[in-house]
Amino acid sequence: MHRPDIRPAMPAERISMDVKTVCLGMLTDGPASGYDMKKCFESSFGHFFPAGYGSIYPALAALARSGLVEFEKILQEGKPDRKVYSITEKGREELIRGLSNSDPSHKIRSEFLATLWFAHLMSEEHINTVIDGKLEEIEKFLHVIDQFPDCECDSAQKGALFVAGFGKHMASEFRKYIHNNRDMLTDEDEEQAVLAAVAQ
Template sequence: MDVKTLCLGVLSMGERSGYEIKKTVEESFHHFFRAGYGSIYPALAELERAGHVAGREVAQEGRPAKRVYGITATGRDLLGRTLVGEEPRHVVRSEFLVLMYFAHLLPAERLAAVLDTMIARFRDGLAADLDHYARTHDQLTAGQRFALGYGRTVVAAALDYLERHRETLLDEVTVSDASGRPQAGDALAAAGD
């Protein structure tokens, strides 16, 4: 599934501009999908060229004019066929966990800082999520509640893991650093070659 399909899906819930599509994705798909303008605008252009969406200019007072897109009948058809036809992918790409995998190459302060950053990020994300859910949950479909609930559950589990293993990891890494193995900070300081 590419951003084209995502746009069709969002537009199936109502007319939106490119900017507003990105806002919707950020709010509703926060935990499991993202899309930048560099993907959205070309996708919209291609969809319009193919007749799956129709755009029209909308003047606004107090802010720039926008181009609002609506999904067409063929667009709805394409969306249905794409959702049925593609196998469901689910990919995690975590540079954070790669960093943790190589924790023994990091200075202890850096390790602690990274851990704290992620804990804060997950906490904030969860709070924003809960807030968004509370404001909208009575208008959501079963599928929307399911997807949002999944994200919330998984992030909560991740946060819990981080909080419960932070100290242990920090201790173990410090101990093994102290036991003779050189740490990256040292190597760096000595690296003068």
């Protein structure tokens, strides 16, 4: 009725493994441009932590403002100038802080599963299209990851191998589950099964 001094929170600068922190981490392998980093996201990092230009460039700008990275403009003939970023000592400290969170998240956002949840509203044909498309995608991914390591951004040896192995394992289990269970979405006797389940 008369608000007693509400102030806007000030979230205490949460320790988080965000795009900024990942960029700092990448720079521990040596200087790189935003473009280089995007490629690294595409080839390896992005499989479990995606980021596009719209996140990378603002992240680098913010890091530079806080003095966690420095950059050097390199003029090139023909091509646009490169801004080559390197991590500072302060940046290294901040990276360690970013890694210190004891409960980092692991989130899935799956339009695929959300769609199939409503399989009863879809034609059998379309269900198959969706599933076959996803299987193809997984196949491609497994092919890519099989010839890992192949990217330059890996001082990370141990960690990179662990993460790549994880990706490979989960992708092949993804495939396995779909192979073994896709029938339950398209089986003829679905009507019966459902009725039976309700009946008893």
